[in-house]
Amino acid sequence: MWKFLVVGNFINYNLSFMKYIFIIAGVLLIALSIAAGLIWVERRLLSVWQDRLGPNRVGPLGLGQVIADTIKLFFKEDWVPPFSDKPVFILAPGILMITILLTFAVVPFGPNFYVFDSNIGVLFFLGNSSLGVYSIVLGGWASNNKYSLIGAMRASAQMLTYEVFMGLSLMGVVMMADSFSFCKIVEAQKGGWFFIPQIIGFIVFFIAGIAETHRLPFDIPEAEGELIAGYHSEYSGMKFGMFFVGEYLGITLISALIATLFFGGWLGPSFFPPVFWFLFKTFFFICVFILLRASLPRPRYDQLMELGWKILLPLSLLNLLVTGAILIFLK
Amino acid sequence: MISILRSMWLTFLHVFHKTETVEYPEVKPYLAPRYRGRIVLTLDADKKERCVACYLCAAACPVDCISLQATEDESGRRYPEFFRINFSRCIFCGFCEEACPTYAIQLIPDFEMAEYDRQNMVYEKEHLLISGEGKYPGYNFYKNAGVEMGVKGKGEGYNEEKPVDIKEILS
Numbered sequence A: 001m002w003k004f005l006v007v008g009n010f011i012n013y014n015l016s017f018m019k020y021i022f023i024i025a026g027v028l029l030i031a032l033s034i035a036a037g038l039i040w041v042e043r044r045l046l047s048v049w050q051d052r053l054g055p056n057r058v059g060p061l062g063l064g065q066v067i068a069d070t071i072k073l074f075f076k077e078d079w080v081p082p083f084s085d086k087p088v089f090i091l092a093p094g095i096l097m098i099t100i101l102l103t104f105a106v107v108p109f110g111p112n113f114y115v116f117d118s119n120i121g122v123l124f125f126l127g128n129s130s131l132g133v134y135s136i137v138l139g140g141w142a143s144n145n146k147y148s149l150i151g152a153m154r155a156s157a158q159m160l161t162y163e164v165f166m167g168l169s170l171m172g173v174v175m176m177a178d179s180f181s182f183c184k185i186v187e188a189q190k191g192g193w194f195f196i197p198q199i200i201g202f203i204v205f206f207i208a209g210i211a212e213t214h215r216l217p218f219d220i221p222e223a224e225g226e227l228i229a230g231y232h233s234e235y236s237g238m239k240f241g242m243f244f245v246g247e248y249l250g251i252t253l254i255s256a257l258i259a260t261l262f263f264g265g266w267l268g269p270s271f272f273p274p275v276f277w278f279l280f281k282t283f284f285f286i287c288v289f290i291l292l293r294a295s296l297p298r299p300r301y302d303q304l305m306e307l308g309w310k311i312l313l314p315l316s317l318l319n320l321l322v323t324g325a326i327l328i329f330l331k
Numbered sequence B: 001m002i003s004i005l006r007s008m009w010l011t012f013l014h015v016f017h018k019t020e021t022v023e024y025p026e027v028k029p030y031l032a033p034r035y036r037g038r039i040v041l042t043l044d045a046d047k048k049e050r051c052v053a054c055y056l057c058a059a060a061c062p063v064d065c066i067s068l069q070a071t072e073d074e075s076g077r078r079y080p081e082f083f084r085i086n087f088s089r090c091i092f093c094g095f096c097e098e099a100c101p102t103y104a105i106q107l108i109p110d111f112e113m114a115e116y117d118r119q120n121m122v123y124e125k126e127h128l129l130i131s132g133e134g135k136y137p138g139y140n141f142y143k144n145a146g147v148e149m150g151v152k153g154k155g156e157g158y159n160e161e162k163p164v165d166i167k168e169i170l171s
Helices: A002-049 A064-075 A086-104 A121-142 A146-177 A182-191 A199-212 A237-262 A274-295 A301-330 B002-016 B056-060 B095-099 B166-170
Strands: B039-041 B066-072 B078-086 B105-107
Touching: A002 A064, A002 A086, A002 A237, A002 A274, A002 B002, A064 A237, A086 A121, A086 A237, A121 A146, A121 A182, A121 A237, A146 A182, A146 A199, A146 A237, A146 A301, A182 A237, A199 A237, A199 A301, A237 A274, A274 B002, B056 B066, B056 B095, B095 B105
Parallel strands: none
Antiparallel strands: B039 B105, B066 B078
16 A cells, blocks of 8 residues: 555656746756757848848758758857867856856746746856856867957946946836846736836846847957857867857847846736746847847947946936835835 | 947838849849950851951960961961860950950850860860851951951952052052
């Protein structure tokens, strides 16, 4: 008799264990397939806005481009320069992927579709984005190439400045939702999405997010044509692939976070499942990122730093002050 | 800030524009009639080669891709024994067409000449000759020139005066 109890408990334990495996697999699958699909999406969207056709030869509608690019990256000669610092060189792209994928673990894709409901979710994300700076700095340093180093120094300075007020702009959201946990922030938006009261916070976080993933217009670190390829000029093969897909993962993450923190996450009318609303909002912001790439010129490096320190930091502090004042007044 | 948003809006409006891409090879691009494409050697209306092997095209060529050798046939008419153009050198400038006095060598609007082996890019006379008159129909060099080559008598060409008997001038 006790054998059936043990087996029954074993099955129950395994079923809830299997649920976790499915959720983890689902989150990883969604995140990685969005990042890989972005290879195709970005090129087609950019070409729509540039009056041309993007890749449309390889598969149906050019979707085989993703597979072709992946196969190309796998088969490229994965050469580690002999003049580089080998362990650090090999480690740097991995750090980027690790930190971004770790952050995906705390983002809620749906009402019960999250890997881990941490009650310091926002802090976890901020910490991981700070660690992500390491991957660029170490990549540029280990390449032992002066242009990579210049790219890495500029990248680290840029990402540090923009991280300062990325955190501060999120404090307004945290104050309004009374918690650092992403799930509770989404639930607190049931009464109204946060981007209306926190419009300044939204704009500051949006700009900071672009700078964190070093996308145009803030892509001085990888400026094609200015610093050859910046910090990833010495990388080839799958290591470059990890930087490349890591950048797309970063865009996906920032879009997902904007959707979660300011636009209600998975909240939406009930004729579609919540996961659909989350993915729809994330995809909308990814398209806004790509539109920015298509339309804006690249500012000079000192103009970029000036924007960060002199305009956005005071704005985010002001936002914090006003939000705090109003919340205390309303209590 | 407003200028940034305006740039984004204007770029977004490009969604509604037509794409400029010409989807070659399903759609061929438009080539004007005077497009400087592949080089051909033409025949005149009597189906004889226009080329008189005067070497002017080889001399005019800036990259020296034309190679030929003159010879005469039984009636004394000059023609090229061999005529070779190396298309891997040719820059399609059209100087040979401008230099040719007989409108023999011409450039036509065709560019689809890709080969896998570089030796196949060297075209001999049999590859260059076409069976028509090309861009200049009705022109026969020998009808204008001084020499008679069985095409006209002396003094009967276009813009040619009859030969003067010099003994008539003296009196």
